Amino acid sequence: MGVLLTVAIFLPLVSALLVAIARNSTFSRVISIATSVVVFLIAVYLGLNFDWNNPSFQHTIKLPWIQPLGISFSLGLDGMGMALFLLTALMFVVAFVWSAKIEDRPNLYHALFLLLETACIGVFSALDLFLFYLFWEFMLIPMYFIIGFWGHERKVYAANKFFVYTFFGSIFLLLGIASVVIYGYIVSGSVSFDYFFLKNIQYPLWIQLVTFLLFGLGFAVKVPMWPFHTWLPDAHVEAPTAGSVILAAVLLKMGTYGFVRYSLPMFPEASKYYVPLIFFLSVVAIIYAAMMAIAQTHIKRLIAYSSISHMGLVTLATFASDWNALNGAIYMMVAHGLSSAALFMSAGFIYDRIHSYHMDDLGGLARYIPNLAIVFMLSGLVGIGFPGLAGFVAEFLILLGTYKNYPVWAFIAGVGMVLGAAYFLYMYKRVMLEEETISDYRREKWSHLKDLELHHWIAFVLVLASSVLLGIYPLPFVKLMEHTTRMVFGG
Amino acid sequence: MNWNALLPELVLSIGILLLFFLDLLLDKRHFRLLHVLGGFVSIFAFISLFFVEVPAKTFFDTFAVSSFELFGKGLLYILSSLSLFALYDYFLKKNSPYGEIPYLVLLSTLGLSFFMSSSNLLTLFVSVELSSISIYILTALLRGDYNSKESAFKYLLMGSVGTALFGMGSAFYYGATGSFFLTPYADQNTLFSLFILFFLSALALKISAVPFHFWTPDAYDGAPTPLVGYIATAPKLALYMLLVKLTLLFSQFKLWLVLVAVLSLLSMFYANFTAYAQRSVKRLLAYSSIAHAGYFLLGVSFSDQILQKALLFYLGVYVFAVLGSFVVLSAFEKQEGFSHHLLEYRGLGRENPVLGVALSIFLLAFIGIPPMALFVGKLGMFMGLVKAGLELLALAFVVASVISAGYYLKLMSVMFLEEGEVRFRGSSLSAGESFTLLVCLIFILLLGLFPQLLYTYIKL
Numbered sequence: 011m012g013v014l015l016t017v018a019i020f021l022p023l024v025s026a027l028l029v030a031i032a033r034n035s036t037f038s039r040v041i042s043i044a045t046s047v048v049v050f051l052i053a054v055y056l057g058l059n060f061d062w063n064n065p066s067f068q069h070t071i072k073l074p075w076i077q078p079l080g081i082s083f084s085l086g087l088d089g090m091g092m093a094l095f096l097l098t099a100l101m102f103v104v105a106f107v108w109s110a111k112i113e114d115r116p117n118l119y120h121a122l123f124l125l126l127e128t129a130c131i132g133v134f135s136a137l138d139l140f141l142f143y144l145f146w147e148f149m150l151i152p153m154y155f156i157i158g159f160w161g162h163e164r165k166v167y168a169a170n171k172f173f174v175y176t177f178f179g180s181i182f183l184l185l186g187i188a189s190v191v192i193y194g195y196i197v198s199g200s201v202s203f204d205y206f207f208l209k210n211i212q213y214p215l216w217i218q219l220v221t222f223l224l225f226g227l228g229f230a231v232k233v234p235m236w237p238f239h240t241w242l243p244d245a246h247v248e249a250p251t252a253g254s255v256i257l258a259a260v261l262l263k264m265g266t267y268g269f270v271r272y273s274l275p276m277f278p279e280a281s282k283y284y285v286p287l288i289f290f291l292s293v294v295a296i297i298y299a300a301m302m303a304i305a306q307t308h309i310k311r312l313i314a315y316s317s318i319s320h321m322g323l324v325t326l327a328t329f330a331s332d333w334n335a336l337n338g339a340i341y342m343m344v345a346h347g348l349s350s351a352a353l354f355m356s357a358g359f360i361y362d363r364i365h366s367y368h369m370d371d372l373g374g375l376a377r378y379i380p381n382l383a384i385v386f387m388l389s390g391l392v393g394i395g396f397p398g399l400a401g402f403v404a405e406f407l408i409l410l411g412t413y414k415n416y417p418v419w420a421f422i423a424g425v426g427m428v429l430g431a432a433y434f435l436y437m438y439k440r441v442m443l444e445e446e447t448i449s450d451y452r453r454e455k456w457s458h459l460k461d462l463e464l465h466h467w468i469a470f471v472l473v474l475a476s477s478v479l480l481g482i483y484p485l486p487f488v489k490l491m492e493h494t495t496r497m498v499f500g501g
Numbered sequence: 502m503n504w505n506a507l508l509p510e511l512v513l514s515i516g517i518l519l520l521f522f523l524d525l526l527l528d529k530r531h532f533r534l535l536h537v538l539g540g541f542v543s544i545f546a547f548i549s550l551f552f553v554e555v556p557a558k559t560f561f562d563t564f565a566v567s568s569f570e571l572f573g574k575g576l577l578y579i580l581s582s583l584s585l586f587a588l589y590d591y592f593l594k595k596n597s598p599y600g601e602i603p604y605l606v607l608l609s610t611l612g613l614s615f616f617m618s619s620s621n622l623l624t625l626f627v628s629v630e631l632s633s634i635s636i637y638i639l640t641a642l643l644r645g646d647y648n649s650k651e652s653a654f655k656y657l658l659m660g661s662v663g664t665a666l667f668g669m670g671s672a673f674y675y676g677a678t679g680s681f682f683l684t685p686y687a688d689q690n691t692l693f694s695l696f697i698l699f700f701l702s703a704l705a706l707k708i709s710a711v712p713f714h715f716w717t718p719d720a721y722d723g724a725p726t727p728l729v730g731y732i733a734t735a736p737k738l739a740l741y742m743l744l745v746k747l748t749l750l751f752s753q754f755k756l757w758l759v760l761v762a763v764l765s766l767l768s769m770f771y772a773n774f775t776a777y778a779q780r781s782v783k784r785l786l787a788y789s790s791i792a793h794a795g796y797f798l799l800g801v802s803f804s805d806q807i808l809q810k811a812l813l814f815y816l817g818v819y820v821f822a823v824l825g826s827f828v829v830l831s832a833f834e835k836q837e838g839f840s841h842h843l844l845e846y847r848g849l850g851r852e853n854p855v856l857g858v859a860l861s862i863f864l865l866a867f868i869g870i871p872p873m874a875l876f877v878g879k880l881g882m883f884m885g886l887v888k889a890g891l892e893l894l895a896l897a898f899v900v901a902s903v904i905s906a907g908y909y910l911k912l913m914s915v916m917f918l919e920e921g922e923v924r925f926r927g928s929s930l931s932a933g934e935s936f937t938l939l940v941c942l943i944f945i946l947l948l949g950l951f952p953q954l955l956y957t958y959i960k961l
Contacts, residue, residue, distance in 0.1 A: 078953050140880075144871040151870065158918040166918045170910050177868065178903045184869075185899050188883035192807075195888070220892075 012071025026124035080202035089493025161248035168248035183228025222280035232265030246314035251358025259347035295322030296426035335411025345400035352389030374445030400480035516542030524600035539603030543582035590931030609635035652723025659716035663706035670700030721787035730827030768795030769901035808885025815878025825941030848923035850916030874948035
């Protein structure tokens with residue numbers, strides 16, 4: 011099965027090259043959607059064949075690659091990797107379907123997204139730190155150009171800021187990787203980048219403390235944790251809709267994925283030592299970002315801040331050293347991926363129709379585009395944790411787990427969730443309901459607005475149906491999460 | 502006399518004489534032919550490396566070859582042949598077909614080749630001067646151009662200071678050890694410390710480390726662009742080979758580590774900040790190379806197998822990125838009135854996707870983004886520094902890399918993303934230029950994914 015996983019990684023790369031040299035834009039659209047669907051089917055197939063009772067990585071493949079440096083081409087999935095692979099594959103289908111009508115340089119656009127897909131799946135399945143870093147960092151290039159080419163007014167600024175911030179984090183990560191590899195070399199006498207080899211080394215406390223910070227900085231920028239979060243609102247505001255979808259649904263998860271995959275198992279003592287620091291940063295992110303969200307009038311910026319707030323919940327729960335909390339954290343990664351994607355699609359749709367993201371220009375849209383009003387509401391409900399939807403399971407597990415060891419922190423996190431409901435409903439009111447503020451001229455113009463088209467429907471249905479599935483039948487997914495949790499906590 | 506050890510140098514010398522006479526006999530129409538011939542001379546020298554039996558010594562032991570020197574020479578010959586292939590079209594377009602270029606480049610290569618093999622301070626001195634003087638002439642090549650003359654003069658002056666420091670250092674070495682041969686030396690005394698101080702200063706000047714860097718931006722700015730690709734790479738390659746040898750011999754001295762660390766930190770931070778103030782892309786790349794001198798110096802701060810191998814790998818791929826980027830720059834400069842101002846690069850990437858993408862790949866490589874090979878070098882340097890217990894220097898390297906990312910990105914975003922008036926539309930590539938560019942790109946990308954292809958040849 012490892013071969014299938016390899017195919018899922020490199021198929022988009024091959025398609026990207028095809029699309030880049032193609033002359034015909036219809037060809038590139040078809041190829042891109044077909045590729046992403048095939049990858050999604052592979053993901054589903056691997057997911058159905060995933061045995062969560064077997065406590066080891068599955069669908070593995072290991073080929074020799076750079077032998078003098080102990081680097082191998084090693085892939086494999088655990089429960090979390092599987093879940094995020096499924097999420098990634100789904101999101102790229104959604105992104106390509108959503109972009110079906112893009113006019114501006116379509117071939118390049120599709121090629122960059124396909125490259126991004128290769129990098130994203132690679133990050134979630136690499137079991138060799140060199141390979142992991144390769145995908146992790148390569149992701150910057152396509153995303154930089156996606157923001158820079160198809161963004162809005164301040165796209166150059168946002169693209170550069172995104173790149174520099176992320177690079178800032180990941181070069182520290184590279185130093186961290188170098189440090190653990192060298193420590194492994196000193197202990198065992200051989201250089202190896204293999205994940206399992208490095209995980210099974212007992213690092214002395216001071217090395218753990220240093221390398222945890224080096225790794226953590228890389229992950230924290232990507233999450234993004236407060237105070238490294240300022241690139242995110244800019245990147246989201248300027249990015250094209252599909253770029254925002256991928257950024258929010260997939261790229262942010264890389265940071266929290268890194269914490270769970272690398273920081274927790276490799277540096278267990280440091281992970282306990284830094285709990286106060288991480289909790290503090292997470293809670294600041296949860297509350298501060300939620301307050302910032304309430305203050306925004308730009309709907310994309312509001313959603314971006316809500317992402318920061320939600321990701322704060324994930325980092326909080328990740329380090330709560332509790333079985334349920336970690337399950338909830340991973341569940342939240344998926345749930346937030348779905349909700350933020352749906353919200354960004356709603357915002358993007360509004361922009362496509364009305365050419366503004368500002369609440370002052372909007373209001374009472376529910377009357378003119380009722381279908382959007384429904385899916386927008388549903389997307390928001392996923393985000394604020396409405397029972398029966400994916401977000402609820404995640405938030406419930408997080409609160410349950412965190413409360414056991416850290417009741418005060420859990421209480422503050424709960425406040426953040428309430429704020430989440432507040433800013434979403436406030437935005438919904440301003441954009442969809444409030445009719446008093448709009449001028450007659452706008453009413454006249456908006457009476458001909460076109461509601462959701464077929465490709466919008468497909469994208470929304472894919473995301474929202476998944477959210478409902480995760481909300482009403484969480485068992486298989488929780489089992490997936492538990493597969494990882496068991497590995498982290500042992501037993 | 503062991504002639505076999507000198508095989509590649511003999512090939513080069515014969516080629517130089519041949520080109521010298523051909524330049525006298527043939528007229529201007531055969532300008533292109535001379536360059537291609539020069540490139541092939543260098544390739545033949547490269548091939549002859551496979552017939553050299555190592556290890557060998559000759560010239561009363563002042564000239565030594567081992568697999569370590571073969572690695573450096575191999576890269577050097579590839580570099581000089583690639584730069585020769587990329588040169589001719591620029592000078593034809595500038596209407597200055599000077600026939601002396603190929604043999605001057607090869608002469609400099611010959612000097613550097615001797616330099617790599619020298620194990621004696623006197624022969625080192627002679628060979629580095631052979632190379633430097635050829636390069637001064639090459640810098641001043643555009644006789645009609647004021648900038649070219651000025652930069653050559655500055656280069657000559659600063660180079661002479663370096664020569665003086667070199668000589669002074671050698672004298673102290675002789676005073677301390679009673680010999681000009683480089684041998685392990687353990688006695689810590691004033692004379693030897695002075696040798697390290699002067700000699701390192703001389704080498705720092707040649708590799709353009711701060712505070713001896715002042716000639717670099719001017720020389721890069723004024724010299725004919727395609728030649729900068731050679732000037733910025735080949736001499737550095739040879740000098741770092743020497744520095745690695747010196748590290749293996751002398752790095753147990755505390756002074757060595759202190760001096761190298763100071764030079765390196767100054768270069769990294771000064772250059773990376775100053776680069777932001779540059780408006781000329783050539784100067785920007787000059788500061789980038791000063792910053793890289795700082796990075797590379799970290800690789801000779803401590804004697805450690807992993808560290809020095811990483812340095813040589815990093816250097817070995819870096820030179821191709823530099824050469825490639827200057828080939829792109831010289832292709833741009835073939836447009837009438839192009840002066841490398843940042844504003845003139847606006848939209849050039851969109852207008853010339855091939856050149857723009859190539860330059861972006863090199864810039865991303867300088868930043869250290871995978872899968873470009875420089876990233877493997879950076880990783881290796883980190884590993885070596887951590888192993889040597891110099892974590893703080895590694896951290897400084899990391900911070901400097903972060904600072905540097907911004908100006909490379911600025912150039913990239915000007916070329917591709919910024920909108921506004923596009924003043925220059927584009928330019929064509931000659932066959933030689935596209936060949937060089939292609940080889941550089943393949944090197945950078947292939948060695949990033951399969952670094953063992955080069956790593957296995959690095960033997961200390």
